[in-house]
Amino acid sequence: MADHPEESLDPASWDDFRAHAHRTVDELLDWLRGVRERPVWQPVPEEVRAGLRRPLPEAGAGLAASWDEFRRSVLPYPWGNVHPRFWGWVNGTGSPSGALAEFATAVLNTNAGGGHQAAPYVEEQVIDWCKAMLGFPPEASGVLVTGGSVANLVAIAAARDAFDPRISEEGVAVAAGTPVLYASAQTHSSVDKAARLLGLGQRALRSVPADAEFRIDLAALERAIAGDRAAGGRPFCVVGNAGTVNTGAIDDLAALADLCRREGLWFHVDGAFGALAALSGRLRPLVAGMERADSIAFDLHKWLYMPYDVGCVLIRDRAAHQRPFTVPASYLSREARGAAPNDHDPGSLGPELSREFRGLKVWMLLQEHGIAKYARLIEQNVAQAAYLAGLVHQHAELELLAPVPLNIVCFRYRGTGPDGPALDALNRELLIRIQERGVAVPSGTLLNGRFAIRVAIANHRSRREDFDLLVARAVELGREISAEG
Numbered sequence: 482m483a484d485h486p487e488e489s490l491d492p493a494s495w496d497d498f499r500a501h502a503h504r505t506v507d508e509l510l511d512w513l514r515g516v517r518e519r520p521v522w523q524p525v526p527e528e529v530r531a532g533l534r535r536p537l538p539e540a541g542a543g544l545a546a547s548w549d550e551f552r553r554s555v556l557p558y559p560w561g562n563v564h565p566r567f568w569g570w571v572n573g574t575g576s577p578s579g580a581l582a583e584f585a586t587a588v589l590n591t592n593a594g595g596g597h598q599a600a601p602y603v604e605e606q607v608i609d610w611c612k613a614m615l616g617f618p619p620e621a622s623g624v625l626v627t628g629g630s631v632a633n634l635v636a637i638a639a640a641r642d643a644f645d646p647r648i649s650e651e652g653v654a655v656a657a658g659t660p661v662l663y664a665s666a667q668t669h670s671s672v673d674k675a676a677r678l679l680g681l682g683q684r685a686l687r688s689v690p691a692d693a694e695f696r697i698d699l700a701a702l703e704r705a706i707a708g709d710r711a712a713g714g715r716p717f718c719v720v721g722n723a724g725t726v727n728t729g730a731i732d733d734l735a736a737l738a739d740l741c742r743r744e745g746l747w748f749h750v751d752g753a754f755g756a757l758a759a760l761s762g763r764l765r766p767l768v769a770g771m772e773r774a775d776s777i778a779f780d781l782h783k784w785l786y787m788p789y790d791v792g793c794v795l796i797r798d799r800a801a802h803q804r805p806f807t808v809p810a811s812y813l814s815r816e817a818r819g820a821a822p823n824d825h826d827p828g829s830l831g832p833e834l835s836r837e838f839r840g841l842k843v844w845m846l847l848q849e850h851g852i853a854k855y856a857r858l859i860e861q862n863v864a865q866a867a868y869l870a871g872l873v874h875q876h877a878e879l880e881l882l883a884p885v886p887l888n889i890v891c892f893r894y895r896g897t898g899p900d901g902p903a904l905d906a907l908n909r910e911l912l913i914r915i916q917e918r919g920v921a922v923p924s925g926t927l928l929n930g931r932f933a934i935r936v937a938i939a940n941h942r943s944r945r946e947d948f949d950l951l952v953a954r955a956v957e958l959g960r961e962i963s964a965e966g
């Protein structure tokens with residue numbers, strides 16, 4: 482006999498819980514529907530932040546109290562990326578159906594790390610669709626991960642072990658000479674992280690200069706490879722960009738594919754958002770050559786607007802994909818029949834074992850909307866970027882700081898003074914005011930040493946009028962700051 486009645490985390494009354502859940506759904510959908518009417522972003526007030534530092538709760542306050550706290554301390558202070566005028570970094574918007582799919586995912590709460598259940602079959606289907614989207618062969622391997630960073634890590638791990646299969650056992654020291662990889666100076670920091678985490682070291686990543694359009698300089702790349710070989714280095718991989726994070730520049734991927742074949746190097750493409758240009762017949766030529774890569778990393782939570790988090794890595798050679806991640810473990814034994822079959826093992830495709838069923842939302846959303854709709858939304862964002870670039874170009878007080886090949890526009894307020902630190906400072910302040918006044922959330926970056934206000938459009942809610950507003954307010958605030966001089 483237990484001293485206490487047995488407990489669980491299920492509600493005491495399912496009817497009360499259902500009523501609460503229905504109210505919550507209504508409230509959250511109202512919040513989402515009204516997003517355009519609110520400021521894009523506002524800072525979290527000090528008293529709210531202070532309220533978020535409390536001791537570990539001993540006794541629970543109950544469901545209603547915990548939701549009240551969410552309404553007070555969390556809901557009013559979002560990052561802003563669900564808003565039509567959020568264009569900072571590269572953030573996707575999510576969608577109402579996406580949220581519903583997340584609810585289904587949480588209710589199922591399955592561990593999608595394998596097993597005889599629907600989840601791995603759904604994810605296999607999703608991976609097959611991803612290959613079809615990017616023109617990759619059906620026999621290629623792939624896995625869903627948290628995002629582009631882990632996708633790059635998994636691909637470069639496969640590249641490293643394909644270069645020298647002894648490395649997983651014995652470490653990089655076993656390779657006679659330093660394994661070296663190459664990417665343009667415009668490459669995302671997750672590639673640097675991968676070089677660090679995989680024991681290659683930051684210095685094994687050669688940062689190759691980019692040209693005036695922020696694409697990798699192919700002649701400089703060839704010189705770097707030849708130089709490393711002459712010095713006893715062991716080139717093994719080139720990372721090409723399908724859409725750099727700064728400006729959306731696309732490396733000459735066909736030329737990189739040729740070069741990698743010639744030099745016997747693994748060709749990886751970081752296409753976090755830009756790879757999805759392949760969905761559009763009109764944009765596809767921009768990423769030609771990507772389909773010849775050994776591996777591609779891309780996100781579904783960016784330019785396919787799916788809920789965080791979900792990214793994908795595709796790897797042409799199945800055995801190469803599994804090599805870094807296949808580790809025997811008695812407690813993970815797989816059998817011919819029963820709940821743990823031996824034909825599905827996502828744990829041998831990446832660093833994760835227990836995994837969220839990320840494929841469910843992708844599968845449901847692709848079925849609901851169809852790929853043609855996503856292609857139109859991507860084209861819409863590219864057209865909006867061209868529209869914004871046109872507005873900037875026409876305005877005497879603004880200037881573009883980079884070409885606009887895709888969905889990213891980098892510009893600044895010219896001011897009246899010379900180019901230099903003062904103009905950078907003015908534009909830094911301008912960016913902050915655009916954000917703090919709740920107008921829009923672009924982010925900032927440095928291009929050739931100059932500070933740029935950067936608008937990256939992976940947002941299905943943006944409309945042309947949003948860009949008109951941004952330009953009008955940027956000029957107004959630019960004048961305001963100049964006048965304060």
Ligand SMILES: *Cc1c(COP(=O)(O)O)cnc(C)c1O
Binds near residue numbers: 629630
């Ligand atoms: C966002 C991004 C990444 C990293 O992807 P996460 O999903 O944030 O991990 C890598 N490369 C590029 C070009 C990106 O834009």
